[in-house]
């Protein structure tokens with residue numbers, strides 16, 4: 090199996106630390122706001138990688154942290170006149186809910202930063218003792234980047250280049266030895282959460298959390314370290330520097346997921362193209378989202394707006410339609426999966442988790458299965474349909490053979506919801522009438538529209 094490793098900048102053969110086992114650490118959210126479609130894509134990417142490794146027979150340990158103490162959480166708590174703990178709990182739940190809808194499997198462990206202060210202090214102590222960190226009175230403990238010769242290796246930059254590109258964004262602080270030095274431990278400010286330490290009361294810097302928690306939970310030389318590619322620098326480089334400078338062998342492979350764009354543009358609140366994950370799932374459904382997300386290679390930046398999600402919905406409908414047709418035609422969908430399709434899928438996924446090619450292999454089987462059903466060759470269709478069901482399942486996508494009439498009504502109800510959301514009430518009324526003509530009654534509830542067949546309808 091080949092994986093593209095960000096540190097070596099090459100596709101390399103994947104050899105796990107222990108045969109048959111894979112340990113993964115992925116940087117999770119700082120919980121102070123609702124997730125957007127970019128968070129959804131990253132979650133789906135690592136969920137598909139994890140599921141594939143399990144399908145491949147590995148015993149996977151998957152850790153995804155929650156940053157529950159951080160400047161943005163503190164700022165939000167102050168703004169809303171509540172506690173940091175309340176903000177963190179609220180947004181952790183709001184983050185989990187759409188991921189559950191997406192069928193993202195819960196991590197094996199979800200370490201919270203505030204529960205791992207002890208190992209963080211231990212690591213800071215090691216760095217201070219070994220001369221890689223220094224204390225600034227009243228500010229905290231800082232990492233000395235000049236003491237770590239390979240600093241910059243993960244983003245492939247020299248210290249000079251990093252300084253130059255950071256430019257004016259680096260905070261000028263006379264007390265720091267280099268503007269690139271970063272906080273391991275931040276001295277307590279009034280009204281902020283703090284813990285005791287040998288360097289005075291304070292709280293951990295963001296980067297030290299992940300170094301300490303990944304080493305504590307997965308051990309040295311754990312296999313895969315992942316996250317969005319916006320984390321390569323400084324977050325992941327600082328994690329690596331902290332761990333390795335203190336003498337701990339760190340992640341064996343670094344894998345990074347690309348960002349979501351909308352119509353080719355970076356998604357940003359300021360650009361007005363910001364879409365929350367819940368909005369996207371309400372409009373197009375979680376399966377369409379997962380499929381559309383997997384149709385872009387995980388390392389690439391890719392569009393995941395309405396056109397892509399609508400296309401995803403159509404593609405999911407093709408999968409459902411195949412299963413319904415197969416059942417109706419008496420095809421044995423529990424046959425052994427077609428080996429050629431399985432091989433093609435595996436080859437694609439073994440090549441740096443090439444999900445677009447893997448989905449392509451599945452749809453080649455869909456086309457052949459439909460042709461076999463058309464030609465009354467049920468015995469040929471069976472293994473192909475079985476492969477489609479098994480392999481979409483390996484990517485976390487469930488095919489549903491729900492009644493076609495129901496699916497059509499679902500689609501009309503969804504279109505009406507969208508029309509209402511767009512304040513196109515003429516279209517919404519027209520769709521309500523069309524549904525009424527089919528004997529369907531609608532009820533608008535706070536959680537969405539539900540429908541039922543009106544009494545006397547012939548269906």
Ligand SMILES: [Zn+2]
Pocket residue numbers: 115116117299324328
């Ligand atoms: Zn992290």
